[in-house]
Amino acid sequence: MTDTTKHTVKKLLLKLLMVLLVLAALDVIYYYTLYPKDLAENCTLKALSERATEGVDIVYLGESSNHTYSDADTDKRFICEMIDDMLPEHRVGNLAKDACHAGVYYDILRNIPRNSDVKTVIVTVNMRSFTSEWIYSSLEPALRKEQIMMKKAPSLYKRMLLAFRAYPNWTDEEVSNIIRKNFKRQTFTLPHPFPYRNAYEWDQGVGGSYTLYNGKQPSMDTIAMACHYIKEFACTFDDNNPRIKDLDNIVKLCRKRGWQPVFNILAENVDQMDSLCGPDLLWLLERNAQYIIDRYESQGVIVVNNLKEVRDSDFRDRDFPTEHYKQTGRLAIARNVAEAISGKSHAGR
Amino acid sequence: MLFNSIEFLIFFPIVTLLFYLMPQKWRWLLLLAASCFFYMWFIPKYIFILLITILIDYSSGILIEKWKDDISKKKAYLVVSIVSTCMVLFIFKYLNFCSANLVALAQHFGWSHPQKILNIALPIGLSFHTFQSLSYVIEVYRGNQKAERHFGYYALYVMFYPQLVTGPIERPQNLLRQLHEHKELNYDNIANGLRLILFGLFLKMVVADNLAVYVDKIYENPFDYSSGDILLGMLFYSFQIYGDFFGYSTIALGCALAMGYSLMDNFKTPYLSGSVQEFWRRWHISLSTWFRDYLYIPLGGNRVAVPRWALNTLIVFTVCGIWHGANWTFMIWGFAYGVLLILERGLRNIHLFDRIEGKAGRLVINTLNVAKTFVIVTLLWSVFRATSFGNLHDLFTALFHNGAVANQLHVAPVAWISLILFVLVDILIRDSRFDVWCGRQKPLVRWCVYAFLMFAVIALSSVEQIPFIYFQF
Numbered sequence: 001m002t003d004t005t006k007h008t009v010k011k012l013l014l015k016l017l018m019v020l021l022v023l024a025a026l027d028v029i030y031y032y033t034l035y036p037k038d039l040a041e042n043c044t045l046k047a048l049s050e051r052a053t054e055g056v057d058i059v060y061l062g063e064s065s066n067h068t069y070s071d072a073d074t075d076k077r078f079i080c081e082m083i084d085d086m087l088p089e090h091r092v093g094n095l096a097k098d099a100c101h102a103g104v105y106y107d108i109l110r111n112i113p114r115n116s117d118v119k120t121v122i123v124t125v126n127m128r129s130f131t132s133e134w135i136y137s138s139l140e141p142a143l144r145k146e147q148i149m150m151k152k153a154p155s156l157y158k159r160m161l162l163a164f165r166a167y168p169n170w171t172d173e174e175v176s177n178i179i180r181k182n183f184k185r186q187t188f189t190l191p192h193p194f195p196y197r198n199a200y201e202w203d204q205g206v207g208g209s210y211t212l213y214n215g216k217q218p219s220m221d222t223i224a225m226a227c228h229y230i231k232e233f234a235c236t237f238d239d240n241n242p243r244i245k246d247l248d249n250i251v252k253l254c255r256k257r258g259w260q261p262v263f264n265i266l267a268e269n270v271d272q273m274d275s276l277c278g279p280d281l282l283w284l285l286e287r288n289a290q291y292i293i294d295r296y297e298s299q300g301v302i303v304v305n306n307l308k309e310v311r312d313s314d315f316r317d318r319d320f321p322t323e324h325y326k327q328t329g330r331l332a333i334a335r336n337v338a339e340a341i342s343g344k345s346h347a348g349r
Numbered sequence: 350m351l352f353n354s355i356e357f358l359i360f361f362p363i364v365t366l367l368f369y370l371m372p373q374k375w376r377w378l379l380l381l382a383a384s385c386f387f388y389m390w391f392i393p394k395y396i397f398i399l400l401i402t403i404l405i406d407y408s409s410g411i412l413i414e415k416w417k418d419d420i421s422k423k424k425a426y427l428v429v430s431i432v433s434t435c436m437v438l439f440i441f442k443y444l445n446f447c448s449a450n451l452v453a454l455a456q457h458f459g460w461s462h463p464q465k466i467l468n469i470a471l472p473i474g475l476s477f478h479t480f481q482s483l484s485y486v487i488e489v490y491r492g493n494q495k496a497e498r499h500f501g502y503y504a505l506y507v508m509f510y511p512q513l514v515t516g517p518i519e520r521p522q523n524l525l526r527q528l529h530e531h532k533e534l535n536y537d538n539i540a541n542g543l544r545l546i547l548f549g550l551f552l553k554m555v556v557a558d559n560l561a562v563y564v565d566k567i568y569e570n571p572f573d574y575s576s577g578d579i580l581l582g583m584l585f586y587s588f589q590i591y592g593d594f595f596g597y598s599t600i601a602l603g604c605a606l607a608m609g610y611s612l613m614d615n616f617k618t619p620y621l622s623g624s625v626q627e628f629w630r631r632w633h634i635s636l637s638t639w640f641r642d643y644l645y646i647p648l649g650g651n652r653v654a655v656p657r658w659a660l661n662t663l664i665v666f667t668v669c670g671i672w673h674g675a676n677w678t679f680m681i682w683g684f685a686y687g688v689l690l691i692l693e694r695g696l697r698n699i700h701l702f703d704r705i706e707g708k709a710g711r712l713v714i715n716t717l718n719v720a721k722t723f724v725i726v727t728l729l730w731s732v733f734r735a736t737s738f739g740n741l742h743d744l745f746t747a748l749f750h751n752g753a754v755a756n757q758l759h760v761a762p763v764a765w766i767s768l769i770l771f772v773l774v775d776i777l778i779r780d781s782r783f784d785v786w787c788g789r790q791k792p793l794v795r796w797c798v799y800a801f802l803m804f805a806v807i808a809l810s811s812v813e814q815i816p817f818i819y820f821q822f
Contacts, residue, residue: 008536015540019803022796026804034808042812145812156807163554163810166355173470 027156035155042162043149045104048095049111056093057117058083058341061105062124065266065323066096070316073327082334083122087342093118099139101129102246107150109253121254122262122337123247125292126323127285127307128232130243131199132182136175141168188236190280199234203227206277213278225319226276232321233273233281237288244295251299262302264337265289266323271312273321304340306333350390351817352600353554360387361546361604364510365539368608373531377501380528380608384510388473395472398437399508405433406482407503410489414496423490430486438479441471446675474514476672476822480639482507485521487643494521502528511604515597515819517615517635524612532609541784545603547802548783552596553817554810556771559764560589561815566758568734571747575754579747582758586734587727588768591620593818594633599783606784618779620726623718625689628726636672640665663687673733673822678741682732689725763809 001009039046053059060066060080067078077085084092095108105123112118128134144167149158161167170178183200196202207227211217237244247263254261274282285307293303314329315322325333350357364383371379389396409430416422445467455461485506488494497503506525512518567574567582574582598615605612619632629637641650648661663684670683735741778786787795 005534008534008539011536012539018796019799022800023803026800026807030804030808038808141814160807161355162812163807164353164355164358165351165814169814 023156027154030159031155035159038159038162039149043146045095045097045108045146046111046150048097049108049150050113052093052095053112053116053118054093055117056091058087058090058092058120058122059095059112059118060092060122060124061100061108062096062122062264063100063126063129063323064096064098065124065126065325066094068316068322068324069330070326075327075331077327077330079330079334079337080122082331083338083341086334086338090120090341092122096124099134099137099143100124101126101134101143102243102250104143104147106246106249106253107147109250109257109259110152111150112257118257118259120260120262120341121250122264122341123250125247125263125265127266127268127288128321128323130237130241130288131232131235132179132186133231135242136168136170136178136182138172138175141170144168183231186235188234188284190283194280199231202230202234206230212276213280221319222276225272225321229273229277229281229321233268233285233288235288236284237291247292247296251296251301255300260302261296261300262304262337262341263292263296264333265292265303265305265307267306267308267310267325267329267333268323269310269312269315269321270308272315302340304336306336309333309336350387352597352604353550356390361607365604365607368532369534376532377499377505377528380510381501381505381508384505384508384513387510388508388513391473392470398441398472398475399478402434402437402479402482403504403507406430406486406507407497407500409486410496410503411498413486413489417492427486427490431483434479434483434486438475440467441469441475443671443675471821473820474822477516477518478507478513480518480636480672481512481516484518484639484643485525488521494525497521497525509605509610511601511610512612515594515601515817515822516633517598517601517613518639519612519635524610527610530609535609537788538609539607541788542603542605542607544784544787544799545599545606545782547603547799547806549596549599549601549603550806551802552592552599552771554596555763555805556767557589557592557596557818558811558813558815559761559767559809560585560592562811562813563758563760563764564589564734568736568740568744571740571744572751574747574751574758575756576748576750576752578756578758579744579751581760583727583731585764585768587620587723587730588771590730590734590818591616592771597817597819603784614782618775620723621719621776621779622722623715624722625686625693625725628722629686629690636669640669644668659691662690666690677738678732678735682729685729685732767805767809 060083062079066080069076078094078096080092080094080096084090095105097104100108102123102125109121126134145162148161148167151158151161180200183203184198187198196205206212207223210220210223212223212226239245251261253259268285270282270285273285289305289307293305297303309332310325310329314326314332316324316326350360360383364379367379368376385396388399409426412426413423413430416426485494485497485503489496497506502525505528506519506521507513509519509524509528564582564586567579568586571579595616602612602614613635615633615635617631617634619628622628622631645661645665648664649657650661651658653661664687666683666687667680668683669686670679670681673679673683731744732741735744774783787798790798
């Protein structure tokens with residue numbers, strides 16, 4: 001290395017140090033000026049995790065199933081409000097937001113203040129959230145932005161991650177490519193011979209032949225609905241599933257913070273699923289629910305299995321498989337969760 | 350890979366560091382690999398299209414040089430090269446457009462014509478690297494450039510990552526020559542390069558992206574907004590596209606300069622132009638000079654009779670419009686510029702303001718000329734921005750009929766502040782460049798500018814994902 005090069009390198013390193021010092025000063029300025037506004041705009045969950053945990057001993061983490069109701073409902077209470085009413089000796093805080101999943105719940109939980117009174121954490125386990133259609137949904141980028149702002153890191157650094165899009169920015173074409181690849185990769189095995197190996201093949205088989213499992217050829221809308229069910233549920237959960245990893249992290253965090261985790265496996269429209277896709281898809285769904293129960297009950301988690309608790313008539317949406325229930329559906333789920341908590345949780349003891 | 354992405358913040362320093370650590374003889378390989386990686390970040394398989402263009406023009410260059418004394422053969426290779434390179438561009442960019450128009454025409458006359466639509470995405474930056482590749486072949490043909498024998502260097506000339514996607518469209522005499530040169534680690538180059546990158550990021554992420562939010566709203570639903578809002582949207586678009594494209598070019602210049610390569614300036618305060626002709630000397634310079642050198646002059650330029658010159662001008666600007674995109678709006682936009690240039694030439698002997706004398710008088714005249722040009726350019730940008738004639742019709746209908754509608758566009762202070770700052774800086778660095786201007790300031794002023802730009806880029810930039818406008822071309 002020549003003397004000139006050495007001199008240049010020294011000069012560059014010095015300037016780099018100066019840039020870092022300037023950034024440190026800017027971080028302070030940002031923290032006291034624009035950060036609160038950015039948090040309010042881009043991170044509603046952080047504020048929620050601080051506000052909704054004040055004076056509560058149970059928190060309810062969920063998605064739209066918590067607060068979506070039918071216009072005909074006379075009881076429009078959220079699931080968490082129902083649980084709250086069923087457990088008069090406890091106070092339940094609402095930490096639900098549309099399209100949330102275990103990855104976001106983990107970050108919300110990490111942001112619960114250390115001095116909070118929380119003792120029990122109810123985590124909604126939506127079976128659809130484990131599959132590619134949800135993992136790569138168009139709602140994910142907004143949630144990832146929230147996750148960035150919830151990180152425990154210098155405020156200016158977090159804003160930089162937002163500014164430089166350190167979160168997924170898939171185009172529609174990219175999303176469909178990723179989902180298709182994942183469908184093809186995630187094979188499943190049934191206990192008997194089955195013509196399809198993965199969701200892609202199954203979807204193509206039904207959608208391409210316009211024929212249901214029982215040989216019926218119903219309307220296009222019905223075929224489309226059957227395909228939705230296949231794409232949303234035809235997979236087998238395993239250790240590599242990102243949502244399983246998130247749930248593992250939640251269990252570890254609960255252990256660390258002394259909280260009792262309660263996993264609330266949400267009800268799916270098994271009646272409709274069975275009529276459109278037959279017993280094979282239902283078998284896969286039940287197998288996945290059992291996987292969660294076996295995996296987490298052994299780790300001390302209270303797992304409430306609501307998978308088959310709601311009948312077809314108590315589901316609100318008719319054009320897509322969702323977990324949006326009418327009041328009887330919400331009530332059934334709330335009751336099961338409340339009973340599990342009152343019978344077994346820290347809070348109940 | 351996008352310049353305003355976290356991946357690029359990691360990519361750039363690693364590539365630059367490796368570049369200086371690597372011996373000169375292997376640097377082309379590093380830069381080529383980095384450029385491939387940069388390009389494949391978008392849609393990997395499209396690298397093969399680029400490879401086809403490179404192979405065609407690389408071989409053509411050698412063959413043209415080989416037959417330099419045989420005019421007919423030389424010309425034949427040139428034609429083969431131009432046609433095949435343009436064919437790739439045509440298939441990916443214009444085939445669906447032509448097919449759709451043929452169908453419409455057939456329907457008009459009652460003929461049957463099945464529409465064949467190719468389900469393909471336009472490879473990013475195809476028009477840019479096609480033109481860069483063509484400029485090499487033409488320069489070899491003209492004898493201004495020796496054919497490059499080293500395939501790696503030629504591929505790097507076409508693929509050099511800083512300007513691969515949206516230019517500046519370089520000439521072989523400038524870039525190819527530099528790629529062979531040994532570049533020493535130089536503090537000034539790195540400092541100036543980083544200054545340009547920071548300024549470019551500010552233009553894109555703070556100015557353009559903050560304005561884009563309002564522009565998109567206006568163009569999506571013009572009837573929801575008042576005439577004032579629509580005018581504001583049109584004004585904002587003028588600065589959005591300038592900030593966006595100038596920003597990208599500035600970052601490109603900065604990235605190249607950090608490694609010691611000097612790319613051509615693409616903008617020189619275009620909105621301070623006193624005429625449309627001057628505007629095109631200052632806007633997207635690498636493209637306008639490309640058209641001048643490879644189309645306008647070969648057509649005869651201005652050394653022909655006036656009617657022929659007018660035709661040449663119309664041809665060049667219409668092609669320039671089509672180059673931007675396969676849409677009638679682009680064609681009309683280009684054609685309109687051709688007409689305006691003809692008008693300008695026709696009116697140049699009419700001196701309405703000759704009697705106005707003195708410095709103040711000239712200043713007033715110049716200001717009025719700048720304002721007139723800016724209004725024309727802004728109006729034509731609305732043709733450029735509109736997604737279709739229907740959209741353009743809606744925009745102008747709403748503009749003339751929504752006078753009584755209450756203003757709906759609530760512009761955030763950050764958008765106004767960044768816009769005003771952009772205008773001021775543009776005036777301040779007129780006929781210079783940001784890095785040069787910065788280098789002339791006292792250290793304290795310089796560091797205040799750096800601090801402000803860093804803060805603005807990180808804390809005031811839009812959090813929405815807004816693609817670079819020229820990526821679509």
